[in-house]
Amino acid sequence: MQDEARHRAQQDEWADEVLAWMSSQEEMDRALRDALRRTPSQREETIARMADALRGAAQGLTIPGSAAAAGVPEHILREWMEIDASFATALRAAHALAEAHGLRPGAAPTPAALQLMLNAIRKGAAWPAAATLVGISVRGFNRLRAEAPPVGALIAAAQRARSAKPGASRRRRPPKAAGRPPGYRIVQLDDPLLSPDSQPGDSPGGLSKRTPPGG
Template sequence: MYEPKEAGAVPDRDPLDAGRVIAWLKDRSAVEHVLETSLGALPSERDATLARMADVLQATAQGLGPQAAAVWAGVPESVVRGWTHEDPAFASALAASAALAAAHGRNQGGPYTPAMVRVLLVAMSRGATRLEAVKLAGFHVKRLRALAKASATLEALLEAARRTRPLPARDAGVRGPGSPRRPGRKSPEPWGFRLVQRAAQGDSGDEKESAPTIA
């Protein structure tokens, strides 16, 4: 006998969508690059940097810590630290983003959020183990296990992220804080490369060079 769902209940979406979600998270930089080059020129280094800075600010405003925000933005945490030390405007904006999160109850240690799920999935798809990614995103292992058991969509997303992890010999993930490097494994290096338009230097004019893909 058919029984309607309770009012206000939000059913899980088709778990088959999980693969598409992970693919979008992994290929976001490629999508952004297409949009940037649609204007007829390569993006400038400044534009690329500002876009990634904005990603860090967005992640911080949603309560993510520095390491998780770096994963969200697709840049090494050391790059974010460099921006903070060298760019007063960014440092001020970062502090304001953290204050905004705290004012709205999104500070670290608060309730679990979709932003945390995103970092968890991105970290896993880049090569982090599930345990490393769980700690990085700020989840408690037992609580996440219970959430996944109750949500077919979350379980499907976790499985899809696990399936896309690089092979151990080519692991390009993000190790969790304090995680030892496995013997024989190369240091993870998840950052790719793409073309950007560098600023003119002297009389030589603009020059096109390869620059790290930071998205």
């Protein structure tokens, strides 16, 4: 009994570490950007998010899942596909690659799908909605959690992270840069795909409301 409790505690600690690492990715990106002592252009921001969408698609995520992996609403991803023919072609090719290798919605989840699901739960989504986002049915999700106990531990850790009080300390988080408004990423406006003209919801001065960090 004690061994079982010790094992569960170790698994929970491991799961909390994984979630802490996931939540620190955006802060790490900011720290590396600060190390270069420059503000990224909006075009760089767009390309980086497109690359995240392509990576998700190549690992079997649907269009909604790929958009979530890129941290943008689905309609923004579809706008990118309409405006940028090269991106649309690349996204279709990524989906074809996933399909050719059996990485399709409803199949065995990939690490990218699991990460997306955990992030969705951490940000407030109920687990059925998070599972649907990556193409996993409720029954398939329950089977996965039963067959892979570490997945259940990660889900519980994501739920704990969601309910954690604001400002609670997390391990291995790099310091935030001073003087930045929370929830925004500062970029230079040079990309028509994310310009205020093409996205009315954007605010002037390079603060995009549609693509907050980790959003």
